[in-house]
Structures are given as C-alpha cells and as structure tokens.
Amino acid sequence: MWTRSTTHPRPSAAAGAQTGGMQDDPHGDLGALLRSWRDRLSPVDVGLAPATVGLAPGSSRRAAGLRREELASLAGLSVDYVVRLEQGRARRPSAQVAAALARALQLSEAERDHLFTVAGLLPPSPGEVPSHVPPGVQRLVARLGEVPLAVFTASWDLLSWSPLWAALLGEPAAPHGRAPGTRPNLIRSLFTGEPLHAGENGIVSRSGSIDRFAASLVADLRRVHGRYPDDRGVNALVAELLAASDAFRQLWVSGAVGEHQSERKVMHNRIVGDVEVDCDVFSVAGSDVRIVAYTAATGSEAAAKLDFLRVSAVAAVR
Incomplete structure (x- = not known):
C-alpha cells in the first residue's frame, strides 16, 4: 500500500x-x-x-x-x-x-x-534494522497535518513525527546520558521509565491492559531480533532491558513471538484534557518501518480537541 x-x-x-x-x-x-x-x-x-x-x-x-x-x-x-x-x-x-x-x-x-x-562510513547492511524513512513516507508525515502520526523503526526507535503528534504527546525527549544521535525508544520507555516525550502528556488508559501491551511489544521485539540477529542496536537494547527490568526478563524468557496490534487509547493532554483515540499501526512495504497513527471519530469531542491542538500547533510556529 x-x-x-x-x-x-x-x-x-x-x-x-x-x-x-x-x-x-x-x-x-x-x-x-x-x-x-x-x-x-x-x-x-x-x-x-x-x-x-x-x-x-x-x-x-x-x-x-x-x-x-x-x-x-x-x-x-x-x-x-x-x-x-x-x-x-x-x-x-x-x-x-x-x-x-x-x-x-x-x-x-x-x-x-x-x-x-x-562520509567515510559503511552504508547500513541488510542485516541491520532499517532506520531510513522513504521520501514518500516523509512527505506523508509532512502533509497529514490533521493526524497525530509518527514513524518508528522495527525495534521501536522513534524516527519522525507530525506536528500534531508533538502537540498531543509533547516533543520527543532526548535520551539522557546516551550517545549523540540515540533516538527515543518506545520499549525502553515502557520498561525503564525513560521518557519518550517531554512534558506531562501521556497515555491514561488502553482498550487492553498494560500487561498485555507490554507482552505484545516484547513478543514483537523478539520477532525483530530473529529477523535481525546481527543488529548491534537491537542486541544492545535487549541486553540493557534484560539487566534493567525483571518484567522484561520474564516476558523475554517466555519465548513468545508476535506482532504488536492496534488498540484504543485515552491520551491525556495538559491543554485539552483526555482524548480518546484509535491507535493503528501500518507497515510500509519495502521498508521495515512502521507508521503509528491516532485518529478520532468524525464529529466527536476527541476530534474537536485534536483540531484545537492542530490549530494551536500551526499558530505556535508562525
């Protein structure tokens, strides 16, 4: 598609x-x-x-x-x-x-x-998790201003995002104490508490439990680890989380393999309050990156709140 x-x-x-x-x-x-x-x-x-x-x-x-x-x-x-x-x-x-x-x-x-x-560097090898966002996907992120969406690697590093994504969740946080160029990672954030976004915005509730969400992400990471066994970033992430989180370690040793699924979430934003959205995850054919999009039903209170944030985000850069 x-x-x-x-x-x-x-x-x-x-x-x-x-x-x-x-x-x-x-x-x-x-x-x-x-x-x-x-x-x-x-x-x-x-x-x-x-x-x-x-x-x-x-x-x-x-x-x-x-x-x-x-x-x-x-x-x-x-x-x-x-x-x-x-x-x-x-x-x-x-x-x-x-x-x-x-x-x-x-x-x-x-x-x-x-x-x-x-630049005197070896190009990324086929055995590494792709972090390249195809130009068409970048244009999609740039032009879909009415949708909070972001692009992640297969191992859930945050690559790019729309202005409305930042307005809803906050600007992505720079990983503290890590090498320059290190990107925020969704799984690391979940299991270590390292913030994915700056500020006080965040997820209040999900259609499924947090335990099911965590298990889904770990099973997805195991699938990615099997696909890219020589990727240093994935191996380092797994080693870090095995050492830092008992919850991650228990899920990892279970051996479950799967793919993260879409769900409904309630997001809390410090300006507009709670916003109920559907979270959908799309795979990009020919490139192992994912697009995560939050949408609200047309005419709903949540849609009106997203529209307010969109207008505010545009006004903030003028």
Whole structure:
C-alpha cells in the first residue's frame, strides 16, 4: 500500500560540475552534496511553515531551499556543525549523524548509501534494522497535518513525527546520558521509565491492559531480533532491558513471538484534557518501518480537541 518506486537524479555529479571539488576527491565533496540536497527541498516539503526556524520575525526569505537552521533543527544537530560539514571543516560525521541527515533531507536509499560512502562510513547492511524513512513516507508525515502520526523503526526507535503528534504527546525527549544521535525508544520507555516525550502528556488508559501491551511489544521485539540477529542496536537494547527490568526478563524468557496490534487509547493532554483515540499501526512495504497513527471519530469531542491542538500547533510556529 505504501510502496512507491521513484528515481531521483543523483545530485553528486551536478555538485561536482559546479564546484570542481569532486574531480579531486574520489569520494566526492560532502559539503557540496549536502548543499545540493538541501537546495532541492522547500520548507513545505518537510512540514515547516515558509518562515520558521532561525528566521527573524518580519524578515524575508532569500533561500529557495531549506536553510541551514532548518536542516539542523530537522536532523537534531547544531547549526554550527551543519555549517562545518558544508564548508568541509568537518568531514567525518558519525553513522547516527549521517542517518539523521539522510532522513531530514529525504534521501532515497541509493542517496543515503552514497552519503555514508562520501562520509567515510559503511552504508547500513541488510542485516541491520532499517532506520531510513522513504521520501514518500516523509512527505506523508509532512502533509497529514490533521493526524497525530509518527514513524518508528522495527525495534521501536522513534524516527519522525507530525506536528500534531508533538502537540498531543509533547516533543520527543532526548535520551539522557546516551550517545549523540540515540533516538527515543518506545520499549525502553515502557520498561525503564525513560521518557519518550517531554512534558506531562501521556497515555491514561488502553482498550487492553498494560500487561498485555507490554507482552505484545516484547513478543514483537523478539520477532525483530530473529529477523535481525546481527543488529548491534537491537542486541544492545535487549541486553540493557534484560539487566534493567525483571518484567522484561520474564516476558523475554517466555519465548513468545508476535506482532504488536492496534488498540484504543485515552491520551491525556495538559491543554485539552483526555482524548480518546484509535491507535493503528501500518507497515510500509519495502521498508521495515512502521507508521503509528491516532485518529478520532468524525464529529466527536476527541476530534474537536485534536483540531484545537492542530490549530494551536500551526499558530505556535508562525
């Protein structure tokens, strides 16, 4: 359903023709690549208002593509680091940073792999849990402004989200005391209490019990572990939770294998109060990522509350 086959022109050749730098560097010019990819996107493509991040009120926009400040915000990096990458003063980003840039720039898999190569990194292997969000899914997240939705990896790392998702649940929390580029993880949050989102919003109740929800997630993680037995991130997550949580350990040793199912939830938001939503999980064909969407019945009180949060979220960035 979500499969879309597209062919993107490779910007590396054009960038090399303009700068001449790629003819001297067999791996290409990382800075020129980033600038070329940044220039082909508009703020609307990534779900931003035409003038948002880093632009003074009342000032006009001169750049046709994404500004450095916008790319930095989308990738979770400092503006100074993006500047140093584009100017060639930083040439070896970490794999986490490269993956974050690929997602923010909506690169195809071929372009993402080229970015890794130019940065002196090995592209993600087929044996690793994919963290690449296909451009079509990124556009879906950017344009479905009326739905709280987010994209997760197969192992439940949070990759991207819509503005209404953040308005309902809070901005995703930066994992405390972890390596740069570490993403919030739903299963870690459930079993260790490490917050997935900042603030006081959260889930009040579910159609099923919390025990059933936890068992469902652990069974799902075991399925992912079997599919990607050599993935270091999955192995590290399992080892961490086995050491940190008796509840996780009991569920893990049970050996149950399954897939997390949709359910109904009541979310508490500090502005609008309780919001009853249906939670649906969609798989993306050709890419092992999941889309989680919260919806409310048309005309319901919950739908009105979501609409209020959507309008508030749009007003907050203007």
